[in-house]
Amino acid sequence: MGNIENKLKTADSAIHDWYRFVLSFPPHLVQQYLDEFGACNSSLVLDPFCGTGTTNVECKKQGIPSWGIEANPMTYFASKTKCKWTADTSEFVTIADHIARSANQSISELKELRTLSEEQSELILKNSISPKPLSDTLVLRDAICSANSRFQDYYLLALAKHIVYSYSNLKFGPEVGISRTKKDCVNVVEIWLSEVQKMYRDLATFSEYAETEADITLGDARNISVSDHLKKVDCVITSPPYPNEKDYSRTTRLESVILGFIKNKDELREIKKGFIRSNTKNVYRSDEDAQYVCNIASINRLSDEIEQKRLDLGKTSGFEKLYASVVKLYFGGMAKHLIQLKPYLRDGASLAYVVGDQASYFQIPIRTSKLLGEVAERIGGYRVERIDTFRKRFATATETWLNEDVLVLKYKEQSHGEIR
Numbered sequence: 001m002g003n004i005e006n007k008l009k010t011a012d013s014a015i016h017d018w019y020r021f022v023l024s025f026p027p028h029l030v031q032q033y034l035d036e037f038g039a040c041n042s043s044l045v046l047d048p049f050c051g052t053g054t055t056n057v058e059c060k061k062q063g064i065p066s067w068g069i070e071a072n073p074m075t076y077f078a079s080k081t082k083c084k085w086t087a088d089t090s091e092f093v094t095i096a097d098h099i100a101r102s103a104n105q106s107i108s109e110l111k112e113l114r115t116l117s118e119e120q121s122e123l124i125l126k127n128s129i130s131p132k133p134l135s136d137t138l139v140l141r142d143a144i145c146s147a148n149s150r151f152q153d154y155y156l157l158a159l160a161k162h163i164v165y166s167y168s169n170l171k172f173g174p175e176v177g178i179s180r181t182k183k184d185c186v187n188v189v190e191i192w193l194s195e196v197q198k199m200y201r202d203l204a205t206f207s208e209y210a211e212t213e214a215d216i217t218l219g220d221a222r223n224i225s226v227s228d229h230l231k232k233v234d235c236v237i238t239s240p241p242y243p244n245e246k247d248y249s250r251t252t253r254l255e256s257v258i259l260g261f262i263k264n265k266d267e268l269r270e271i272k273k274g275f276i277r278s279n280t281k282n283v284y285r286s287d288e289d290a291q292y293v294c295n296i297a298s299i300n301r302l303s304d305e306i307e308q309k310r311l312d313l314g315k316t317s318g319f320e321k322l323y324a325s326v327v328k329l330y331f332g333g334m335a336k337h338l339i340q341l342k343p344y345l346r347d348g349a350s351l352a353y354v355v356g357d358q359a360s361y362f363q364i365p366i367r368t369s370k371l372l373g374e375v376a377e378r379i380g381g382y383r384v385e386r387i388d389t390f391r392k393r394f395a396t397a398t399e400t401w402l403n404e405d406v407l408v409l410k411y412k413e414q415s416h417g418e419i420r
């Protein structure tokens, strides 16, 4: 048993590291709530905002079946691939070697550098990636796709990881920006090949734990329509967006464009419309989620307070004018999600929502977990068990502590009501 446990501990960092480990929530937190909720191999765990799949990978490590929902096609692809622990790894490296040789050959024969189309270039941050690494990446991407192998998803995921961390000029802190030092010369193919070899070692080590189901759905957690999930969900462990002006499509934009998940502005808009409204760059005339919280006084008060502060400060930009409504849209979207979730939950299901307090709108504190708990109870069926503070950060501008909390809920089946 000790040996298996050791292997699985290593899987923790290895598989999470396949794509954007640093942006996800900590695996130990998932572990803690799996234990507390008594999840086992006959349970079903759901992460409705699964991102890069931390919850699902943790479940798989322990033989617990899980389900994930994710609205961003790039992170959906990443979590889906991270949860595929194929046992058939023969030729994994041989095919990759062949692809690497073919890509190197094409790179050496190129007469002029490959570029993105004008439409694609407009979607990414200016100077996200220097011309030569971009050209080599495009050649390698095409070599991976034309090999059409059964390992294609793993190869593309390895490429996505290094587009972000090794080839690009991006920096994260926590918003995405462009570094002053540009990477003009990178050995794109060699870096990719060594990542593929690392993946191979991970897969070879853990393939014996491959059977546990980890089903990832591309979709909107406010609009769940999965008919084949006949088994009810025993626990939910998730970290949804917070009302913090973070644009999830922007943090994954470069690799989404290069891998073809976003081809033009219309596609980008459609993807963003599938996200919970947590920032003012993602608000549309047709948005109706605010109606789900229109009777909740604390959210109306918060929204009014933000609008009053805007007027007092004389702020008039288009984005600032949206601050008051994005807060209602955020909690309304989360309310819609919780309503939609009910038919999928087992009576007595336990839920953990990791959310952070925010002060992004004129520094007015938004106590996210407290408000979300109130929303859940007003919907009916949910009871707030408690709020655990998982970490705190001091906001110097307002001299207040902002908590990152875990809102723990219990679900008790009743008629599928709306907000009372």
Ligand SMILES: C[S@@+](CC[C@H](N)C(=O)[O-])C[C@H]1O[C@@H](n2cnc3c(N)ncnc32)[C@H](O)[C@@H]1O
Pocket: 023, 024, 025, 048, 049, 050, 051, 052, 053, 054, 055, 069, 070, 071, 072, 075, 219, 220, 221, 222, 238, 239, 240, 241, 248, 274, 275, 276
């Ligand atoms: C805080 S991140 C989750 C991080 C995740 N725990 C991980 O391990 O990477 C929130 C995720 O919710 C996704 N998201 C936003 N709105 C969504 C929606 N309506 N339905 C499903 N996923 C959504 C975002 O794309 C993002 O990946």
